[in-house]
Amino acid sequence: MSHRSLDRLVWAFVLLACVLFGAGFIGFVRAARSLERPDYTRMENADGVVVLTGGQDRLAEGVEVLASGHAGRLLISGVNPNTSASDLAHDVPKFKAYMDCCIDLGYEAHNTVGNAEETQEWTRRNRFESLIVVTSTSHMLRALAELHHVMPGVRLVPHVVQSEDARSESYLMSGYDFRLYFVEYVKFLMVNLRFFLVPAQALSSNGVSKVAGATHSAGRADVAQGFALWEMSVS
Numbered sequence: 001m002s003h004r005s006l007d008r009l010v011w012a013f014v015l016l017a018c019v020l021f022g023a024g025f026i027g028f029v030r031a032a033r034s035l036e037r038p039d040y041t042r043m044e045n046a047d048g049v050v051v052l053t054g055g056q057d058r059l060a061e062g063v064e065v066l067a068s069g070h071a072g073r074l075l076i077s078g079v080n081p082n083t084s085a086s087d088l089a090h091d092v093p094k095f096k097a098y099m100d101c102c103i104d105l106g107y108e109a110h111n112t113v114g115n116a117e118e119t120q121e122w123t124r125r126n127r128f129e130s131l132i133v134v135t136s137t138s139h140m141l142r143a144l145a146e147l148h149h150v151m152p153g154v155r156l157v158p159h160v161v162q163s164e165d166a167r168s169e170s171y172l173m174s175g176y177d178f179r180l181y182f183v184e185y186v187k188f189l190m191v192n193l194r195f196f197l198v199p200a201q202a203l204s205s206n207g208v209s210k211v212a213g214a215t216h217s218a219g220r221a222d223v224a225q226g227f228a229l230w231e232m233s234v235s
Helices: 003-033 056-067 085-091 112-126 137-150 175-195 218-233
Strands: 048-052 073-077 103-106 130-136 155-161
Touching: 003 137, 003 175, 048 056, 048 112, 056 073, 056 085, 056 130, 056 155, 073 112, 085 103, 103 112, 112 137, 130 137, 137 155, 137 175
Parallel strands: 048 073, 048 130, 073 103, 130 155
Antiparallel strands: none
16 A cells, blocks of 8 residues: 555544544534423422532522422532531522431542442432432533443433533534533543443542452553543543
């Protein structure tokens, strides 16, 4: 094969990769934005509801779901260790009414991997078979992937909080929205690639500590640990 033919082959491969990546990104955005927040009168019921922390809007929405009667118990996963239940009640007034009976705070998770592990343990402890998942629009697909990976038998009902990042209804996104979805899309791809390298039981709340020990070869361990560290750095 001549040098020119090799160059053409390389450029054709790069072009194909770019087209596939772009098509996947468009599909990711469309899928994420199709998860509109359901009308409370038509919501599916579930055993519990979990809020993946990242904004006050998520917490308020999770409490609203609990108050609506569509779930019997609420987990707030990834709470800052310096934040108490009283602090949350101050920020979300309706929180206080359910604080003692129906809300659990999870302090162990530091990222989405940790959210999945923390939620898995809470779900197992309560013997739940279905969960309503509350997080932002752009984060939902990755969150569902992580949760399904560690809880394949649990029914997951997405409940998005659009106000955090869905700033525009048009697919002609603002620069902020484009950057937000682009980062989430890349992380979503890395998560699915990591599923081939790390078994579900090897996950840990910091997303890294059990990775190396879970893989069978040094090369796979280095790659898997690299993915986990990268995900933490851009969270």
